[in-house]
Amino acid sequence: xxxxxxxADLEPLLEGIMDEVAPLKQEGEVNDYIPAMDHLDEENLAxxxxxxxxxxxAVGDADVEFAIQSVSKVFALALxxxxxxxxxxxxxxxxxxxxxxNSLVQLExxxxxxxxxxINAGSLVVADVLLETCGDAQxxxxxxxxxxxxxxxxxxxxxxxxxxxxxxxxxxxxxLMGSFGNLTHEVDEVLDLYVHHCAVRMTxxxxxxxxxxxxxxxVDPTSGDVIVSEPLARRINAIMLTCGTxxxxxxxxxxxxxxxxxxxxxxxxAVVPDRMGAAVFSxxxxxxxxxxxxxxxxHLLSERLDLSIF
Ligand code: GLN
Numbered sequence: 001x002x003x004x005x006x007x008a009d010l011e012p013l014l015e016g017i018m019d020e021v022a023p024l025k026q027e028g029e030v031n032d033y034i035p036a037m038d039h040l041d042e043e044n045l046a047x048x049x050x051x052x053x054x055x056x057x058a059v060g061d062a063d064v065e066f067a068i069q070s071v072s073k074v075f076a077l078a079l080x081x082x083x084x085x086x087x088x089x090x091x092x093x094x095x096x097x098x099x100x101x102n103s104l105v106q107l108e109x110x111x112x113x114x115x116x117x118x119i120n121a122g123s124l125v126v127a128d129v130l131l132e133t134c135g136d137a138q139x140x141x142x143x144x145x146x147x148x149x150x151x152x153x154x155x156x157x158x159x160x161x162x163x164x165x166x167x168x169x170x171x172x173x174x175x176l177m178g179s180f181g182n183l184t185h186e187v188d189e190v191l192d193l194y195v196h197h198c199a200v201r202m203t204x205x206x207x208x209x210x211x212x213x214x215x216x217x218x219v220d221p222t223s224g225d226v227i228v229s230e231p232l233a234r235r236i237n238a239i240m241l242t243c244g245t246x247x248x249x250x251x252x253x254x255x256x257x258x259x260x261x262x263x264x265x266x267x268x269x270a271v272v273p274d275r276m277g278a279a280v281f282s283x284x285x286x287x288x289x290x291x292x293x294x295x296x297x298x299h300l301l302s303e304r305l306d307l308s309i310f
Pocket of ligand 1: 120
C-alpha cells in the first residue's frame with residue numbers, strides 16, 4: 001500500500017495546515033546577513049510530500065525556487081560518508097552543539113573538531129573531505145542533488161558570489177580548524193565548494209523528493225541507485241534528528257519527531273522512515289534560524305498524519 005495512496009485526499013489537510021500556520025510568518029524575520037537573498041518573498045508558504053512509491057502531493061508555493069542553503073549539508077554529508085565511511089568521524093563529531101549554526105566558540109575549546117556536520121564548521125570539514133576524494137567535487141555533488149531531485153538544478157549566482165567573497169565567520173572557522181590541522185585545502189577552495197552547494201536552487205517539491213533516499217534505506221526510489229548504504233542512511237537520519245535544526249533540535253524531536261534539516265532561506269526537509277520525504281518552505285525565521293511557520297507546519301503534519309518515529 002502506498003504511503004500516499006490517498007494523495008488527493010491529503011490536499012485539503014495540507015491546505016488547512018497552511019491556513020493555520022500562516023499567521024506565524026509575521027512573527028519571524030527573513031535573514032538579512034546574506035543581502036543577495038533579499039528577493040525571498042516572506043509571504044511564500046509551501047508544503048510538499050513525496051513518498052517512496054513516487055506519489056507526490058504539494059500545496060502553496062511548492063514550485064518557487066530558492067537557494068537551499070544549509071539543507072545542502074545533508075547531501076554533502078551523504079556523499080562524503082559514501083566516499084570515506086567512518087573515517088569522517090575522526091574529523092567531525094556527532095553531538096548537538098547547543099549553539100547557533102555559525103558559532104565559533106566550541107571550536108577553540110575542542111581543538112578544531114566541529115560538533116557535527118550539520119553546522120557550518122562541520123560542513124566545511126565535509127567540503128574539505130569532498131575536495132580530497134572527488135574528481136570535481138562541485139560537479140559530483142551537484143550531480144547527486146540533480147539525480148535525487150529528478151531535475152536539472154541551477155545555482156543562485158548572486159548568493160554564490162556574495163558568500164564566496166564575504167563569509168567572514170565561515171572563513172574564521174575554516175582558518176581556526178586549519179590551525180588545528182583539521183583542514184587540508186586552502187580556505188578559499190573549501191569555502192568555494194561549501195557556498196556553491198549552499199547556493200543550489202531547488203523547489204519545496206524537489207526537496208521532498210530529494211529526501212526520499214533517507215526514508216528508503218539509502219536507495220533513491222526513482223532510479224534504484226544506492227546513494228549510501230542502509231547503516232549510513234540510518235546514521236544520517238540520527239544526526240539530522242539530533243543536530244539538523246541547530247539549537248532547536250530538542251524541540252523538533254519533541255514536537256515533530258522526525259529527522260529534519262533546516263536552511264536559512266526558510267526551508268526544512270524532513271524524513272519519514274520507510275514512507276516519504278517531506279519539505280516545508282516559509283522564509284521568516286525564528287531565533288534559532290529555523291523557518292517559523294515551517295516548524296509549526298511540520299508539527300501539525302506529524303501530529304495529524306501520525307508520522308513521529310517515537
Ligand atoms: N550559507 C549559509 C552560511 O554559511 C548557510 C547557513 C544556513 O542555512 N543556516 O551562513
